[in-house]
Structure formats: C-alpha cells, structure tokens
Amino acid sequence: MKIIGAGAREGFEYTVRATFWTVPNVVTVCRFLLVPVFVVLVAQGSYLTAFWVLAVLGSTDWVDGFIARRFDQMSTVGTWLDPLTDRLSLTIVTLTLVVFGIAPTWVVLAVVIPDVVLFLNAVLLFRGSPELPVSLLGKFRTAGLLVGAPLILLAQIPGLSGTILVHIAEAILAAGCLMHIVASADYLVQAHAKARRFRRAGIAPRSRNQWSQKDEPPPRDQIQMEDDRRTW
DSSP, rough: OOOOTTOOTTTTTOOOOOSSHHHHHHHHHHHTTTTHHHHHHHHOOOOOHHHHHHHHHHHHTHHHHHHHHHHHHHHHHHHHHHHHHHHHHHHHHHHHHHHHTTSHHHHHHHHHHHHHHHHHHHHHHHHSOOOOOOHHHHHHHHHHHHHHHHHHHTTTSSTTTSSHHHHHHHHHHHHHHHHHHHHHHHHHHHHHHHHHHHHHOOTTOGGGTTTSSSSOOOHHHHHHHHHHOOOO
C-alpha cells in the first residue's frame, strides 16, 4: 500500500478550492482537537488512554491528504493548514511529555528551536511561508516523532516502565529529532537559495504578490464554479 502520496490519481487534473469547507480541512481540525485531550489525559496520569489518543493522532496523519488527493478535495487553506497543524501538534505533544517528566528535555529543544529558526527566517525573508515542498526526509522525521512519542508514553505504564521499551522509544525519538534538525537545515538552505533566485530574476522575496501562488485568488469563474459544485 502506498503511504506517501497515497490517493494520488495519475494524470488527473485537480481543482484547488478557495474555501475552508472541504472534508480534508475538517478532518485536519478534528485531528488537532485531539491534542488538548491528550494534554489533559497526561496531566491526569491516564497514560494508557493518552497513548491511544496519540496513536490515533499519529496514525491518521495521512488521512486528510489521502482524501484530498483521492476525492479531488484540495484547497488553498489545506496547503498551509495541514503542515501548520502537524507542527503545532508535535510541538505541544513533545512539550507536554517534557513538562510532565516523561521525555528528556533535549526532545523539546530539538523540535522547538529548529521550528522557531525556520519561522523567523520565513517571516524576515519572505514575509510568510517560502512555499517549499515537503521533503522525503521531512516525512520520515514526522513519522519518527509520531511513533517515538506514543512508545515513550506507553513505557510509563506499570509493567512496562523500566523495560527495554524505554530505550527503544528514546532511540526512535532521538532518530526523529536528528532527522528534524537535518530536515530543518535543508529547508533553511532551500529557502535562502529560493530568495537568491528571486533576486537574480528581479523579484523581491518579500513581495509575495509577485510570486506566491497561495496568495493569488483564483479566477472569479472558478470561485463561482466551486460554490455551485457539490462533491459530498
């Protein structure tokens, strides 16, 4: 079964909607609503239930993308909502694990610091997202963090604490964090390379109206077509 890019229809001409109200976006929001549930459960010491919530959150990370590709439900909102949700979810999850003494401090530092650097770089250089494609390493990074976090939580359950599961979970988390740092450095290099290409072409990177596809509204007839269209 194809995981990365699952649901893609070869040769199909997708329609990008200028609306929030698509099924994938609703799924993304519902997934994110599991994050505060996870935080409350960890605070209450309900580690097993928190493990299952986090397992659902991680295992369904590809669902919104699959629906968007398989059922032609792509949208301009989804292009930034899904990655933003993933980043916020991972940050809050790792911060929660560290605050309650479940994961070592280096985990949250390895996740948050690169994200802060990338955010500041994007704001200062492009006045927003540099609109770079997600790399394969970035996808593996996310997978590693979403697997390691539930495992280290599971290792807190009586009967499993102090076992080899703790070391396995920390090893997977460490691999995820290392890939996160490398992927972030790669995105940083790509962002500056993109800015240099723009400057050579006489385009100011901060003038988003000159290059950003996400910031350009679709033609009026396309908006009307999408308002009249019912796919679900």
